[in-house]
Amino acid sequence: MTPELFFQTVINATYAASYMALIAVGFVLIFGVMGVVNFAHGELYMAGAYTVVALYADQGFPFFLAVAAGLVFVGVLGLLMEFALFRPLRDNPLGGLIASIGFLLILQTIAVLGFGVRMENVPPSTQDKIVFLNGVVLTYQRLYVIVAAIGLLTALWLFLRKSKFGWALRACAQDREAAALQGMSINNTARLAMFIGAALAGVAGALTAPLVSPTPFMGHPVVVAAFIIIIVGGLGSLEGAVLVSILYAFVHTFVTTLYDGTLANIVGLLLMLAVLIVKPTGLFGAKERA
Amino acid sequence: MHKPENKSPNIVGFIGFVLLVVVLAVLPHMLSFSQQEILVLLVINVLLVCSYRLLTLTGEWSLAHAVIMGVGAYASALASKELSVPVPLAMLIGASVAGFLAFLLSFPLFRMKGFYFLIASFAAGEVIRLSWKWSDLTFLFGGPKGIKRIPPFPDFLTIDFYEPVNYYYLCVVVVAVSLLILYRVEKSRIGLTFHAIHWQDKLAESVGVNTFRYRMLAFVISAFFAGLAGALYAHYVGAIAPKRFDVEEMVYILIWAIVGGTATFYGPIIGVVALTILNEVVLRSLGVDEMRPMFYGAVLIIAILFMPNGLEGLVPKIKNLFTGPPKDGNRSLTPSQATE
Numbered sequence: 001m002t003p004e005l006f007f008q009t010v011i012n013a014t015y016a017a018s019y020m021a022l023i024a025v026g027f028v029l030i031f032g033v034m035g036v037v038n039f040a041h042g043e044l045y046m047a048g049a050y051t052v053v054a055l056y057a058d059q060g061f062p063f064f065l066a067v068a069a070g071l072v073f074v075g076v077l078g079l080l081m082e083f084a085l086f087r088p089l090r091d092n093p094l095g096g097l098i099a100s101i102g103f104l105l106i107l108q109t110i111a112v113l114g115f116g117v118r119m120e121n122v123p124p125s126t127q128d129k130i131v132f133l134n135g136v137v138l139t140y141q142r143l144y145v146i147v148a149a150i151g152l153l154t155a156l157w158l159f160l161r162k163s164k165f166g167w168a169l170r171a172c173a174q175d176r177e178a179a180a181l182q183g184m185s186i187n188n189t190a191r192l193a194m195f196i197g198a199a200l201a202g203v204a205g206a207l208t209a210p211l212v213s214p215t216p217f218m219g220h221p222v223v224v225a226a227f228i229i230i231i232v233g234g235l236g237s238l239e240g241a242v243l244v245s246i247l248y249a250f251v252h253t254f255v256t257t258l259y260d261g262t263l264a265n266i267v268g269l270l271l272m273l274a275v276l277i278v279k280p281t282g283l284f285g286a287k288e289r290a
Numbered sequence: 291m292h293k294p295e296n297k298s299p300n301i302v303g304f305i306g307f308v309l310l311v312v313v314l315a316v317l318p319h320m321l322s323f324s325q326q327e328i329l330v331l332l333v334i335n336v337l338l339v340c341s342y343r344l345l346t347l348t349g350e351w352s353l354a355h356a357v358i359m360g361v362g363a364y365a366s367a368l369a370s371k372e373l374s375v376p377v378p379l380a381m382l383i384g385a386s387v388a389g390f391l392a393f394l395l396s397f398p399l400f401r402m403k404g405f406y407f408l409i410a411s412f413a414a415g416e417v418i419r420l421s422w423k424w425s426d427l428t429f430l431f432g433g434p435k436g437i438k439r440i441p442p443f444p445d446f447l448t449i450d451f452y453e454p455v456n457y458y459y460l461c462v463v464v465v466a467v468s469l470l471i472l473y474r475v476e477k478s479r480i481g482l483t484f485h486a487i488h489w490q491d492k493l494a495e496s497v498g499v500n501t502f503r504y505r506m507l508a509f510v511i512s513a514f515f516a517g518l519a520g521a522l523y524a525h526y527v528g529a530i531a532p533k534r535f536d537v538e539e540m541v542y543i544l545i546w547a548i549v550g551g552t553a554t555f556y557g558p559i560i561g562v563v564a565l566t567i568l569n570e571v572v573l574r575s576l577g578v579d580e581m582r583p584m585f586y587g588a589v590l591i592i593a594i595l596f597m598p599n600g601l602e603g604l605v606p607k608i609k610n611l612f613t614g615p616p617k618d619g620n621r622s623l624t625p626s627q628a629t630e
Binding site: 037088094095102105106108109110112113220227228260262263266269270272276 | 405412426537544594
């Protein structure tokens, strides 16, 4: 591996880590607060990408307006899921998971009916790029994703640590009944968690739309990766999700570059199996939850 | 479309059995060619979903069942194509390889329960499925395109099994025998132990039941028949690919089991038959085949929200209309209770 290829792969991995962290943190937040494994999380990411396809590529609205619309739209989809599926099934964790599989199939079909099964071509919003001395390239399109991930995740971290809502959210994640006894509204915190979790997936999809050629089935590999990340990081650990996103993205990108993509997926899954067998609470998980 | 659950032979059960045999025998002749092909797949899917139910008896929900079906399909296809093993024997080899793989997978997987088992079974299944796709193993598994030109079931006397109707009869016989075995297992001491492990695993352990061994046994039997279903599929269709056994196929198995219900032996059969008929009759006549996932998704959500006992929960109610209230309560398990 030449030094140029090495640095280029590091940059590619940083970009992959950024959008995976956005997705995985939302996934963990929903699991932590609601106790539900949201299998449809990859399709929320897909919905974000298609918002950009519809508004930016087809209608010609400015890129960042389309990204903002994707954030709000997918956040509202999250609220819909909370209201229609997860609230009636609150005492039934497997039921929530199964209902989210149903929702996933519906979202996929809507995308197929609305846009067709073919790959969408989203033109880049900018041609600017940073060229380093040794010829390594970082396009602005990818830089947006990295900057957005750092900005949004820092904002989320401050929100959870400093604000009253954040305290309520974390309290609900730790012990729902006790939080309710203290006068916190379970429904409100659930809505908040669902909105934030879904919107993060939506923004990841919207920002990466020009880079990945959206299809209605793009969510599947993403949700598998998110699964690996939250299992390895420990269910319910936001910090673990961020750190393992970085770890996973580097391992995956380097194996893909050096060997091939299928082997990279196998390595990721074996990593998850190993963690499940040796330490089911994950590398950063504090307590048993299932 | 299920075997009558009679403890002692009686005249109603006998008439029901004869009717069932007559319907199964006559049915393909009333259908078009393409419907006959769907009927063959339906019979194979009945075995698939019933074998899945055996594992759920112990309280574990696996996400590897579609891949295990694929293991049976790949093993049988390779044995007959590359090693020239006679197809009927290859099918048994396929089923046995699937069962043996389940035996090996038991050691890591049954260290876990519930949600963790679900996720780990998914990961293990995906690793196996991706190895079929992996370019370094293309010489063996054919990569993403899979295996083509799998030898068909050989002619027996003058019966040509390339004809869907004849293959359908073959499948009905194989599946009926398999279901009988699954049924006997469930009603035996072993099956009762599975129930005990599901509801009271600590208690079962305390009276000397080796829960690991029984979980493994359920997994191996379940995998054997899933592998057999895969082998029946492979030699009928003639071509298999990794895509055919992916998580989407697994989702359909889950939907059939959940919509039908898993408390009774006939629940999953009702689920797969009802949904296949609805899918073929309603969606095909409307000409909206791409709506299929949405239809299944909506059915799944409606079932989990409003019908947690599945379609089988309706059976006693319909019976009551004719015979009055039942003598004993009909206990049924739902996925929600399964995790608690």
